Amino acid sequence: MFYSTDKNDHGLPHDPFKAIIAPRPIGWITSMSASGAINLAPYSFFNGVRSKPPMVMFASETRKDSQTFIEETKEFVCNLATWDLREQMNQTSAPYPRGVNELEEAGLTAAPCRLVKPPRVAEAPCALECKYVQTVPLQDHHGHLFDGFIIIGLVVGVHIDERYIRNGLLDSAAMKPIARGGYHDYSVLDQSFTMRRPTSVAETKALAETKAG
Numbered sequence: 132m133f134y135s136t137d138k139n140d141h142g143l144p145h146d147p148f149k150a151i152i153a154p155r156p157i158g159w160i161t162s163m164s165a166s167g168a169i170n171l172a173p174y175s176f177f178n179g180v181r182s183k184p185p186m187v188m189f190a191s192e193t194r195k196d197s198q199t200f201i202e203e204t205k206e207f208v209c210n211l212a213t214w215d216l217r218e219q220m221n222q223t224s225a226p227y228p229r230g231v232n233e234l235e236e237a238g239l240t241a242a243p244c245r246l247v248k249p250p251r252v253a254e255a256p257c258a259l260e261c262k263y264v265q266t267v268p269l270q271d272h273h274g275h276l277f278d279g280f281i282i283i284g285l286v287v288g289v290h291i292d293e294r295y296i297r298n299g300l301l302d303s304a305a306m307k308p309i310a311r312g313g314y315h316d317y318s319v320l321d322q323s324f325t326m327r328r329p330t331s332v333a334e335t336k337a338l339a340e341t342k343a344g
């Protein structure tokens with residue numbers, strides 16, 4: 132099938148787009164307002180965008196409290212949402228009024244960060260302390276602005292629960308991070324496989340020949 136997104140004539144009961152961009156990692160974002168209010172909310176239009184220095188982004192479909200707080204105080208934290216924390220993660224996505232601390236509402240523990248003021252979620256096995264870099268307003272190909280934004284941050288500090296470090300490597304699957312799919316679907320990473328990247332074209336060809344032969 133094919134459909135164009137201006138007509139959205141897919142004929143399906145629900146838009147399949149988010150089921151294609153799946154699995155999406157979840158940035159479970161803590162932020163703090165200028166007056167000190169704490170906010171926690173999940174964003175699955177989220178990813179790392181660079182490794183040296185490490186940078187992350189998340190996209191807000193409209194201006195929401197996380198974006199407003201981050202632009203006010205220029206800092207945020209990305210906590211890792213895991214299988215064990217799935218219910219709490221979901222709870223923090225509810226449309227709480229501004230000023231309500233979703234961390235407390237979900238029964239989570241706030242742990243202090245080292246380099247930024249917003250707290251991290253103590254129960255999360257990893258957290259990235261971030262300095263706000265920029266907001267990119269989203270627009271269409273004619274330059275018409277939407278009420279949508281990409282918020283970009285530079286990671287200045289990293290917390291890792293050392294129970295998940297095995298033989299010097301962080302065992303992602305052991306942490307069971309959850310990811311968002313389409314509709315109300317999620318997935319959980321509980322196993323992984325290893326595949327080394329070819330270091331040259333010659334190596335790629337040699338690998339292909341070994342497989343063919």
Ligand SMILES: Cc1cc2nc3c(=O)[nH]c(=O)nc-3n(C[C@H](O)[C@H](O)[C@H](O)COP(=O)(O)O)c2cc1C
Nearest residue numbers: 172173174175176190191192195196197224225226
């Ligand atoms: C798993 C999950 C992922 C979400 N991803 C996004 C997202 O990428 N962008 C967005 O604007 N809202 C997203 N939402 C909805 C926000 O979490 C929700 O609007 C929340 O109330 C925003 O909180 P805030 O206003 O405190 O920032 C997501 C919700 C869930 C449950």
